[in-house]
Amino acid sequence: MTDQPGSWGRLVARFHGEVPAGALEAYRRAGGEVYQLLDELEQRRANRELAGKDSWSSSPSAQAALLCGWNAFSLQLLGDQLLQSDYDADPRTTGFVPPVTSHQALAFYGQVPGWLGRARQALASESFQLDVAVPSPLPPWVAAEPCPRPHLAAMRGALAQLRQHADAAEADFHVDLGTDERKRAHDRIHEVLAEAQSAASYADRLWAPEVPRGIHEEIERHAKRAVEAYYLLGQLYAMPAVALQRPEPTGMPGGSAGPPPGQPGFDPWVLTDPATREQWKRDRSAQQAIGTLWANDDDPRRTLSLQGEVDAAVARGDIAYALDRSGRPVGHYFCCPWSPIYEVRRPVVIGGRHLRQMQQFTLDVSAEDVPRGGRFRREVLVGNFNPTNEVDYCIPGRD
Structure with a gap:
């Protein structure tokens, strides 16, 4: 000790x-x-x-x-x-x-x-x-x-x-x-x-x-x-x-994860962890947070394209939902839109970022800085993710 x-x-x-x-x-x-x-x-x-x-x-x-x-x-x-x-x-x-x-x-x-x-x-x-x-x-x-x-x-x-x-x-x-x-x-x-x-x-x-x-x-x-x-x-x-063998990163375009806001078929929860999506849909604060997120997105097609890259990488087997040592899903990011935590299985490029085997990442999509003149954030966030009870609705102007 x-x-x-x-x-x-x-x-x-x-x-x-x-x-x-x-x-x-x-x-x-x-x-x-x-x-x-x-x-x-x-x-x-x-x-x-x-x-x-x-x-x-x-x-x-x-x-x-x-x-x-x-x-x-x-x-x-x-x-x-x-x-x-x-x-x-x-x-x-x-x-x-x-x-x-x-x-x-x-x-x-x-x-x-x-x-x-x-x-x-x-x-x-x-x-x-x-x-x-x-x-x-x-x-x-x-x-x-x-x-x-x-x-x-x-x-x-x-x-x-x-x-x-x-x-x-x-x-x-x-x-x-x-x-x-x-x-x-x-x-x-x-x-x-x-x-x-x-x-x-x-x-x-x-x-x-x-x-x-x-x-x-x-x-x-x-x-x-x-x-x-x-x-x-x-x-x-x-x-x-x-x-x-010298694995080379893949990064084929994945297309869009769905139609943008205002068009038929748009799903505002498309970025959210599928395992907990229904739970968030029943949460009034989460509903407000998701609505505010898309309302402040200056380029929703780009956001949906990034999610499309992730979906394509999952389909190819380049990435998978991250699991803990017991084989249980690590879960999702604590902040709206509560994107899943992924683990890289083969070298891959997502959002222009080169990711290595065994790295964990999520999508960090947020409008928190927009009211202060900042940019809308949509990026790949790499880290070591651990379970937490913390929840952040990330609603601009709300502490």
Whole structure:
């Protein structure tokens, strides 16, 4: 259990603009299962080696378990290292972190349950089929200028462990190179290995307790490249056939989600989560909120087109309604029009925004800023969404 800061520590944290780390602490506590899973999977890999099998001859479900387990471990490790490195840098503010650290750690932690759940399913069922395009990229880095020094320490600490486990996997990676496909996959995997080792080693050689800002940025660049490469490498060791796959984002026009206001067939609830749509229809405040939303929309065809892109992506299987670890829907955004929370299964472009596998998003459509001279908002909102009892009708001019 993390020691909480005293009144002086809280004052220092507030002075530095730091935010409570309660959610991060919860993710860290839950991570014990991830490390147990990694031990189990590495033992299974060793047993496979003793049985004379290689990565190609393992069952699809066994490969999926290793891949998903590696991703869950890597992301949990990165989140844990970010949190601990910040605490180590200033123990007075333990329990608080800078906003950029919170955002980055949540980006890592937020994807852990999805990968962990899939790994467990793959271990439990020989017929398990992975529903996410792989290899999957690391969640995006949160922009920070300059990169906080504890972040560099976290990446270096994570790299040491990623490298250790990747080396163990490489030692067991004996592939029958009987086909051209396997030879090409083998070559690609070793290219990624060389990139990971080179970037990590160069970042280490540049490291010193105190370095000029330019060198600091150079260390950051190489460390990030190494982390990304090791994240990919572990997936390729687990499922070598995907070494030849490079999923490209789709983004075909989806058409409109329906006719605009004033035309026959217009549905003002088309943006609302289908699972709770009838509930909102019976809510008088929600009726007012939806009516006000469309009355203030300066380009409803564009809004309906954005929803059409989402609907088309669902139909293609590029995205799906986000589920929690228990398989229940995450639900909808708290603000009118209460759009569903989606999870990306394959790389896709929606509303001009490139979305990566396992990212969660919703549509943020709002007229709240219009009375103050602001613009009508219609955009893709990416984040880590958690259940809440908060409801916002987002009616302009109403607090």
